[in-house]
Amino acid sequence: MLVETARAEVVHIFSVDLEEYFQVNAFETSVPRDDWDRMTSRLEASADVLLDLLSAHETLATFFTLGWIADRHPGLVRRIADLGHEVASHGWWHRRVTHCTPAEFRAEVVDSRAILEDVAGRPVYGHRAPSFSIVPGSEWAFDVLIEAGYTYDSSIFPVHRGDYGYPGAKPDANRIERPAGDILELPLATTTVAGLRFPAAGGGYFRQLPYAITRRAFAEHSERDSPGMFYVHPWEIDPDQPRLAVPWLAKLRHYRGPEGRFRASRGCCPSFDSRQWNGRIRKFVYPFLPRARDRGCTQRRGVLRVGI
Numbered sequence: 001m002l003v004e005t006a007r008a009e010v011v012h013i014f015s016v017d018l019e020e021y022f023q024v025n026a027f028e029t030s031v032p033r034d035d036w037d038r039m040t041s042r043l044e045a046s047a048d049v050l051l052d053l054l055s056a057h058e059t060l061a062t063f064f065t066l067g068w069i070a071d072r073h074p075g076l077v078r079r080i081a082d083l084g085h086e087v088a089s090h091g092w093w094h095r096r097v098t099h100c101t102p103a104e105f106r107a108e109v110v111d112s113r114a115i116l117e118d119v120a121g122r123p124v125y126g127h128r129a130p131s132f133s134i135v136p137g138s139e140w141a142f143d144v145l146i147e148a149g150y151t152y153d154s155s156i157f158p159v160h161r162g163d164y165g166y167p168g169a170k171p172d173a174n175r176i177e178r179p180a181g182d183i184l185e186l187p188l189a190t191t192t193v194a195g196l197r198f199p200a201a202g203g204g205y206f207r208q209l210p211y212a213i214t215r216r217a218f219a220e221h222s223e224r225d226s227p228g229m230f231y232v233h234p235w236e237i238d239p240d241q242p243r244l245a246v247p248w249l250a251k252l253r254h255y256r257g258p259e260g261r262f263r264a265s266r267g268c269c270p271s272f273d274s275r276q277w278n279g280r281i282r283k284f285v286y287p288f289l290p291r292a293r294d295r296g297c298t299q300r301r302g303v304l305r306v307g308i
């Protein structure tokens with residue numbers, strides 16, 4: 001059992017993958033990594049919206065942050081840490097595990113952890129692979145994480161997907177035993193319909209699917225006394241981000257959501273009222289989240305309560 005007091009109140013986890021809109025894998029051929037420094041940053045304004053929401057709801061979150069971001073935005077990362085949120089690693093270059101050799105992945109997680117600890121001024125315990133890319137066949141990544149000193153990972157999406165997912169993986173927090181030792185895994189939230197497991201942890205699923213699916217997933221986690229993992233990206237709440245010339249599927253995944261619905265309902269209105277999106281988070285997600293004052297500790301310490 002992850003949390004001793006789970007019977008009284010299951011503590012779900014709100015996480016943010018802290019990255020720029022142009023760093024998603026779907027755009028990596030349109031915006032090569034060599035071009036990242038030439039792109040206009042839009043991260044801080046969106047991150048501040050999320051920080052304000054979290055503050056208004058007295059909720060702490062985990063920010064899985066790129067080393068590249070910490071290098072360019074140390075003030076933001078420090079501010080996140082100073083507000084009591086947990087800073088964790090999302091690698092350095094947003095490279096999928098499946099595109100790395102073990103040595104390259106080691107550099108990703110070692111270098112990012114070093115700069116995040118330096119900038120945030122506190123230890124980094126957690127890791128999330130870009131695009132949830134620890135999939136069947138790349139379990140060696142857990143050994144690398146254990147050897148690099150990580151306490152937990154949150155990369156496993158226990159679903160069938162074409163480009164990611166680990167079908168058959170445990171849907172609840174569990175210890176993964178490897179030759180290098182063991183590591184706590186906090187998988188992304190899912191829901192089960194007719195015996196099949198579906199993703200429902202946030203991101204595009206939250207933006208594009210009926211909210212009832214998200215609600216069902218977290219209710220199921222509560223019933224199992226199992227913390228559910230929710231995630232969002234700052235670019236998902238940025239209505240004014242540049243529209244990149246990318247393939248239609250990438251466009252659909254990246255841009256469709258409340259904005260699209262808003263545009264449809266207003267008859268092709270080019271603007272987007274971000275209050276609608278914020279209200280959606282406030283109305284639907286926050287009731288499931290713990291209040292910081294009730295937890296009386298940071299999420300990091302919550303994880304440590306597992307006994308690692």
Ligand SMILES: [Zn+2]
Nearest residue numbers: 017019130131
């Ligand atoms: Zn990411």
